[in-house]
Amino acid sequence: MLLLQLLLLLSATATNSATASSSSHDGDEGALLAFKAKISSHSGVLDSWNQSTSYCSWEGVTCGKQHRWRVVSLNLSSKGLAGTISPAIGNLTFMRLLDLSYNSLHDEIPASIGSLMRLRRLHLVQNTLTGVIPSNISRCISLREIIIQNNKGLQGSIPAEIGNLPALSFLGLDNNSISGTIQSSLGNLSRLAVLSLSDNYLEGLILAGIGNNPYLGFLQLSDNDLSVPAELGKLQQLEVFALDENMLEANNEEEWEFIDSLVNCSRLQGLDIGFNRFSGKLPTPLVNLSINLRWLQISNNNISGVIPSDIGNLVGLEELDFSINLLTGVIPESIGKLTRLQQLAFASNYLSGHLPSSIGNLSSLLQVYAGDNSFEGPIPPSFGNLRKLLLLGLPNNSLTGLIPSEIMELPSISMFLDLSNNMLEGPLPLEVGSLVYLRQLFLSGNNFSGEIPDTIGNCRVMEFLLMDGNSFQGSIPATFKNMTGLTVLNLTDNKLNGSIPGNFATLTNLQELYLGHNNLSGTIPDLLGNSTSLLRLDLSYNNLQGEIPKGGVLKNLTRLSIIGNNALCGGIPQLHLPKCASFCARKNRKDIPKFLRITIPTIGSLILLFLVWAGFHHRKSKTVPKKDLPPQFAEIELPIVLYNDILKGTNEFSEANMLGKGRYGRVYKGTLENQAIVVTVKVFNVQQSGSYKSFQAKCEALRRVRHRCLLKIITCCSSINHQGQDFRALVFEFMANGSLDGWIHPNLDGQNGHRALSLSQRMDIAVDIVDALDYLHNGCQPLIIHCDLKPSNILLNQEMRACVGDFGIARVLDETTSTQHINSSSTIGIRGSIGYIAPEYGEGLAVSTSGDVFSLGITLIEMFIGKSPTDDIFRYGISLHYYAEAALPDKIMEIADSNISLHDGVNNSNDTRHITRTRECLLAVIQLGVLCSKQLPTE
Structure with missing residues (x-):
């Protein structure tokens, strides 16, 4: 009897355990399906969310190891989700990470989120959420991170709780619409390291009790x-303090006491007020x-007085901006001690007096604006x-004398050189032709004289x-025709x-030409009337004469000025100028016999037709038809492959x-039997929007490139499948x-099927990249901008050498575009992958080689x-770039990948020389990465 009772008890326990497991299984799966039901659009990301497979394998879902049927992470960041967040999310009570950032979710954050007591990280960045927090x-007592940024519809106050x-x-x-005060209860957050509340409607004192926080940086x-x-001085860990764009006031020493x-704050690196x-x-x-201190920004205030003479004490400064204030006096000579300075703005x-020559000591300077x-x-x-x-x-000072030729020979100056509205004089130095990378040169409103040097055509x-507004003399140099970027x-x-010069018409980028008030x-050259780019033309107050052409900008009264040229005639009727006299050329043309005026063009046309016919048949006789190849590959000798070959x-x-x-599609491993080689086949989903453009972009890019470090194309196929579809x-x-x-990011269990890459292997791969x-930027013509350089687009061959691939959003610069930037109009939008996209792309600037360098x-x-x-x-506020830069130079070994095999065959890994060389190598390459990923493309 006792044995029977024991068996019944064990059976009941097992049943209850199975029921509980089944209940949690059904609960988490049901919560996920309820979440999916509130999503109105997901671009196919949630297609795997169906009951034919375990929900623990659904995209974005991770289950635990100990509680293997409980969801511990839901990460659907940047998946194109639209809809609302279901309250059922609160049923995933084992969840530690919830990341729905960079989507189009709207409506309120459900209050059920308070049920997630194990939640550590809540990320809801850049959606269109409304309501209150x-x-x-x-x-959620385990929370370590609350990041809910860029939701302008989010209102109310910061919960005191x-x-x-x-x-x-x-x-x-x-970047929300949160108002009210910063609750004093936030002063209790003794582990708070980052407090970022910019671009809201907060008011009052920053934070009572803020000085009690030992970690706030x-x-x-x-x-x-x-x-x-x-009480800011109590924040011993404070590194960045940004208070710009508030309504802060300080009028006396007492109110400036926070300085x-x-x-x-001995660790302070950035101060922006x-x-x-x-x-x-x-x-x-x-x-x-x-x-x-690396950057000090006090611009756009009403601060008076002089710049302290000991400003040179701040030897760590990289950026110093005192612009738009009421400062007087001179720039102290001690400014020359700031040898790390990269940006200087006054x-x-x-300010008055002479510009200190000690500024010439600042060899790291990238920008000077005074x-x-x-x-x-x-x-x-x-x-x-x-030199950098x-x-x-x-501009707009009282500078005198000549332009030093040394400035004209600066090799790096590329953004602009602005010396306008001063009292500079003398001729323009011949060295102006050395400014071959300069995009903007402003010399207006000075006293320059002499002839404009021909060397300017080098720009x-x-x-x-x-x-x-100067006194330049002589004729307009013919070399202006070389300035194709004007x-x-x-x-x-x-x-x-x-x-x-009639060759102004050859400048196909020229939009505005001002030549008024000269001699x-x-x-007026007929060619100017043929220019399709010219939008504004000022020829006023000269001694021009003869007939005005009627094309282009010369037929637009609102964008043309010819006043003050009394000998001009003709043109469009709206100019109300006298008719021009008949020209001998017209009369002479009438004297040509009629039979010649007919015969010559006829013979010329016949000759042209014959040459076209002959050329066509000559080429046809040498060309093998390639019906399965798109037109981009017509000039490349590629082996033909049929759809059936790829299918098999x-x-x-x-x-x-x-x-x-x-x-835009799927990638397969395959074998081409007729060539007996193993290949990779990328099949495009032609129903996907943008797929055809991606295929065309790859074709256009890959047909031009031949380099050992670029993924080699064997052939392509443009055909019809068995269903009759493209x-x-x-x-x-x-x-x-x-x-x-896959090599530098092993999976969660530390297994990716590969051994760790050694340091020398990584260096070889870096060299290949x-x-x-x-080659793409400088070695092929026209140049190619990759637009999506990242580790997943870098492939490794049998010898572990790297090849860059995936040119699906690459841009090819044709001959009519600028050598640095190209037309940014595109249906693809911002080009690249999150984390690797150059910051300037987010501001709408054109794609450029600098963008690829940032990704590199x-x-x-x-x-x-x-x-x-x-x-x-x-x-x-914290990025991979900042993380790496902050470790330079002393903490480089602390941030190095722990999976790097450092020995490279060295028997004694503790050898001092080997460790030193390893550190030097890591320092050099990470420094290079930091320099390439600076915020501004000009850096």
């Missing part, structure tokens, strides 16, 4: 209406801030030592050239003579042969070792530290 979020989350280290609520409160407490307190209402004298303790103040002041005297020749300088702006990429040319109000004579070679596109899938595929050489991404990019920099850093730019530790 649920106050019961405080029940957030201050009860003991483990919270990152609170990011930027990043305080970003820009673009609100806040005031500053004086005094910041002197105690720009765009506020600070006034009074610049506080002297500013020069006693941390020597680790524009729009009342316009709109009262500087006088000559431009120091020592500025010619700034990208822009120099000194082929220059877009803006403004030389108006968009705007202004030579108004000089003493130029001679005729208007030009002769006729991939075992009818079986799942076993599939290597991966992407936005079929398009590209066939590449098979890369036996897969993508670089750079070789490939150098991120890829290099990722290769050697083993973290991707989309890793969860990298969020707003």
Whole structure:
């Protein structure tokens, strides 16, 4: 009897356990299906969410190891989701990560989220969420990160209950519509390291009790209406303090006291108080801030007084911006001690005196802008030592003397050189022709004289050239025809003579041409009337004569000025000019016998037709038809492959042969029997929007390239499949070792089927990548911009050498576009992958070679530290670039990928010389990655 009772008890226990397991199984699966039901669009991402497979294998879903049927992570970031967040999300009670960032989710954050007591990270960045942050979020007691940024519909105040989350280290609520005050309870967050609340409608004191926080290192409160407490000096870990674009005021020493307190923050690297209402004298303790301070921004205030003479104490500065204030006095000579300085701005103040020659010591300078002041005297020749300088702006001062030839010989200056509205004089140096990379040159409003040197024609990429308001003499150089990048040319109000060069019409980018108030004579070239690019033309107050052409801009009264030329005639009727007299040329044409006027064109046409026919048949006799190839490959000798060959070679596109899938199709391993080779086949999904454009882009790019470090195309197929549908595929050489991404990011169990890459292998791969990019940008004509360089698009062959692939969104520069930037109009939108996209693309700028260099920099850093730019530790204000840069130079071994095999056959891995060389190697390559991934393309 006792035995029977024991058996019944065990049976009941097992039944209850099975029931509980089944209940949790059904509960998590049901919650996920309820979540899917509220999603109105997902671009196929949730197609795997069906009951034919285990929900633990659904895309974006991760289940636990101990509780293997419980969902511990739901990561659907950047998956194109649209719809609302289902309240059923609160039933996933074992969840630790919820990331729905970068989608189009709307409506409120469900209050049921408060049920997720195990949740550690909540990421809801860049959606269109509305309503308020649920106050019961405080029940999620394990939360470490709350990042809900870029949801402008999110309103209300910051819940005071957030201050009860003991483990919270990152609170990011930027770019919402949150109002009210910053609750004092947030001062209880003793583990808070990042507080980022920029671009909201917050007001009042920044944070009571903020000084009690021992970990706070990043305080970003820009673009609100806040005031500053004086206890900031207690924040010993503070590295970044950004208060720009608030309504902050300080008029006396007491109100500037917070600067005094910041002197105690020895780790401070960034201080931004720009765009506020600070006034009074610049506080002297500013020069006693941390020597680790890298950027100091106080622009757009009403600060007066002088720049402290000891500004040179801040030896760590890389950026210094005092622009748009009321500063007086001179720039101290000690500025020359800031040898790390890259950006220097003093524009729009009342500064005077001479520009200090010690600025020439700042060999790292990239940008100098000191316009709109009262500087006088000559431009120091020592500025010619700034060999990295990208822009120099000194307009609207009282500078005198000649332009130092040393400035014209700066090899790096490319953005602009602005010396306009000064009192500079003398001839333009012949060395102006050395500015071969310069895009904008402004010399207006000076006293320059002499002839414009012919060497200016060397400036082929220059877009803006403004030389108006001077005393230049002589004729307009014929070499202007070489300046194919010119968009705007202004030579108004000089003493130029001679005729208007007809070759201006060959400048196909020229949109605005201003030649008024000179002594030009002769006729208006007919070719100007044929220009399709010219939008504005000013020829006023010259000595021009003869008939005005009637084409192009010369028929648009609102964009044409010819007043002050009394000998002009003809043109469009609206000009009301006298008719022109008959020309001898017309009369002479009538004297030609009629039979010749008919016969000559006829014979010419027949000859032309014969040449076309002969050329066609000659080419036809030598060309083998390739019906299965798209027109882009007509000029390439590729072996023909039929649809049936690809179908057979991939075992009818079986799942076993599939290597991966992407936005525009799937990739298979296959065998071409007629050539007895193993290949990779990319089959395009022709129903997917943009697929055809991607196929065309790949064809256009790959037909032009031949390089050992670029993925080799074997052939392509453009045909019809068995269902009578369009079929398009590209066939590449098979890369036996897969993508670089799989080698540097092993899966969660540490198994990716590969051994770890050694340091020397990674260096070899890095060299291959750079070789490939150098070829695309500089070695092929026209150049190609890849637009999507990242580890998953870098493939490794049997010998572990790298080949760059996937040219699906590449851009080819044709001969009519600029050598650096190309037309940005595209149906594809922002080009690239999140984390690797150059910042300027997000601002709408054209794709460029600089964008590829940014992606290269991120890829290099990722290769050697083993973290991707989309890793969860990298969020707003903290990036892979910043993470790597902060470790330079002393902590480089701390951030290096722990999976790197450092020995490379060295028996004694503790050998001091080997360790030293390893560190030097890592330092050099990560420094290169940091330099390539700077925020500005000009850097």
